[in-house]
Amino acid sequence: MARPSVKIKAKASAKVRRLAHGAVAPQPRTPKVGFVSLGCPKALVDSERIITKLRSEGYSIARDYDGADVVVVNTCGFLDSAKKESLDAIGEAMNGNGRVIVTGCFGVEEDRIREAHPGVLAVTGPHQYEQVVSAVHDAVPPLHDPFFDLVPPEGLRLTPRHYAYLKISEGCNNRCTFCIIPSLRGDLASRPSNHVMIEAERLVSAGVKELLVISQDTSAYGLDLKYAESPWKGSPLKARFLDLSRALGDLGAWVRMHYVYPYPHVDHVIPLMAEGKILPYLDIPFQHASPSVLKAMRRPASQEKTAERIRRWRDVCPDLAIRSTFIVGFPGETEEDFQFLLDWLKEAKINRAGCFKYEAVEGATANAIEGAVPEEVKEERWHRFMAAQKDVSSEILREKVGSTIDIIIDEVDEDGAIGRSKWDAPDIDGNVFLNGEEGLKAGDIIRGKVVEADEYDLWAERA
Template identity: 75%
Template sequence: MSAPRVSFVSLGCPKALVDSERIITGLRSEGYEISRKHDGADLVIVNTCGFLDSARDESLEAIGLALNENGKVIVTGCLGAEPDVIRERHPNVLAITGPQAYESVMNAVHEVAPPAHDPFVDLVPPQGVKLTPRHYAYLKISEGCSNRCSFCIIPALRGDLVSRPINEVLREAEKLVQAGVKEILVISQDTSAYGLDIKYQEAMWQDRTVRTKFLDLSRELGEMGVWVRMHYVYPYPRVDEVIPLMAEGKILPYLDIPFQHASPAVLKNMRRPAHQEKPRAAFRPGAKPAPILPCVPPSSSAIRVKRKKISGCSSIGWMKPRSSVPVALNMRRSRARRLMILALNRCRKR
């Protein structure tokens, strides 16, 4: 595989020139070739200046020239701090970053023209080092969680939701498939909330626009020809959108949903949204493994009746309480044991 070629335009002051040198050094260290001409290059980077009106005009003109001669343009530098100005004049630029955004520029280049992998030189395989068996791999799509469930300390430990750009996620998935992975397990703290923090930001993937959203991610992964299994999905309305993909066989008919309780009163106390009727109407009766949290107060006879309506074949466990959790969990092993017996009896009847 030949090395990708990048054409570079550096405008502005000596400080901007040093920024250009740093970016080009990073490109060369990753094996990219620097082209003197836009025509024939895999992409063009324009390092802009925005200090004077004349400098802004020169930068916008250079961007337009690169688009005309090549079509794939990444904009960085001082004028990149005003992306609306650039988009208004040149809406087809691939990415815009501000000054000193070296890592963002490199990430944008990787999305357009990934660096060539040399098996004789590179010590790390294209898909990265994996600790799982070769036939499956985990694909983490986000970090943190923006929910404030009364029983959970995840936001305190990992922070609010931060979604990875969808083209970055899909590129990683593609490398996994090329490496021989047969099953991709999508994970995060809250998979169905993917992209919510960045307002479902759009990105380019294989010459088309996709949104950083649970549905778009599921659809694109479903076209890669491997099993796709969604983990840590919560019963939000967004889940309804992927059910047709399951019916078409694009992704596995599997949802690892933590059924944290059956009582609306307790779910409200846990600060969890819930709609029992929609999941029941969407899925035919059957064994669906899912974790259950049976030990969240308050407890009443009416709530206990609801707990007995278990579909069966679920994983049931308990959690040790943490002092930092607003609701102190009164854990009872006997309650989990009764639920397990009930679930086993339901499974045997089938």
């Protein structure tokens, strides 16, 4: 391990590697577990749950490979490049420690993992928490019975104290042709609404100022439960996107919605953003705009006139920011399709966008679609996309100069502070720099006047 506690690869990348740090000093002879977490925020939550369980059983979290009795590697298997990174991380842990347990999305390919690293102790799949804990028990048994007071009510997390990811469901019912998530994580399985709210309330009580709601399809929340009610604060609360959004908004923290599909019922959540109940921010993975490409992708809600829908949303909530991800070079994508995407990007004024070149991921049905796009064409389109998005982002941010905005502080040093606006999620979006500002600490939410902007970031002075 012997690396920084959080290693961010690139803002546009979905792959993030983190190494857990225990907050409590290890006791003599306490078994120590090293942890390496790869992949998206959903995998990060899985890692948090596993280390919370282990810590409650008396284990401590090692800071490096040498100090660990066993190392758990939570892998990502979404893209072939992510699988390679997972294999490299497993190899690094094997070289640094030699006693390794593998879990996560890539764990479904146990044969491939064991072929590359035959010495791993155990391999489990995604969100198989009990199997991971059992494998740790086999490798290094706990020395005593659990003491639950060693673990705070909100559990142990890999994020800074002032923000936390809140997973509301597992799996996905969609069958997009480029995606293998359903085969890795199964169909949609929503958590009861009161379970989500109990966790959210505990996080806020522990000092969390921002809740980042995540799942594979957040706007489909509760569909599998038939929107069943569960008791919350003396009243029934439906497992439904709108009802959950309203309840989370009552907790007094920033609430940010990720991985939302533009289904019609999302329209009813926009007024909550206009009222300030939840943040005016939607992370919507559009992936493309061309009707023919969306049809080939089998994207849900692809028939909707999304640019028109976004305009209606902004009529209700003018401050609404849209973040999205897109794929260029999908099989069959023509130059006309790609130009359609660029024109739509400018029309819809997407605030933040990430772009990926299509990868023929093993097991994805899109690989059988005719018209594979040459790699050099993918590369050229990627650069054109990023240039177009840079122009859109620059224009939007220039309009913020002179305005006064809310800013949540993430870091403070001798030069000032770095924060984020309501329109920016951690790690993937922009920053607000407050040069020379003093007396701030991480987690503060302040008012600041925007004095400068570039393509992706803002500079502000404390108001």
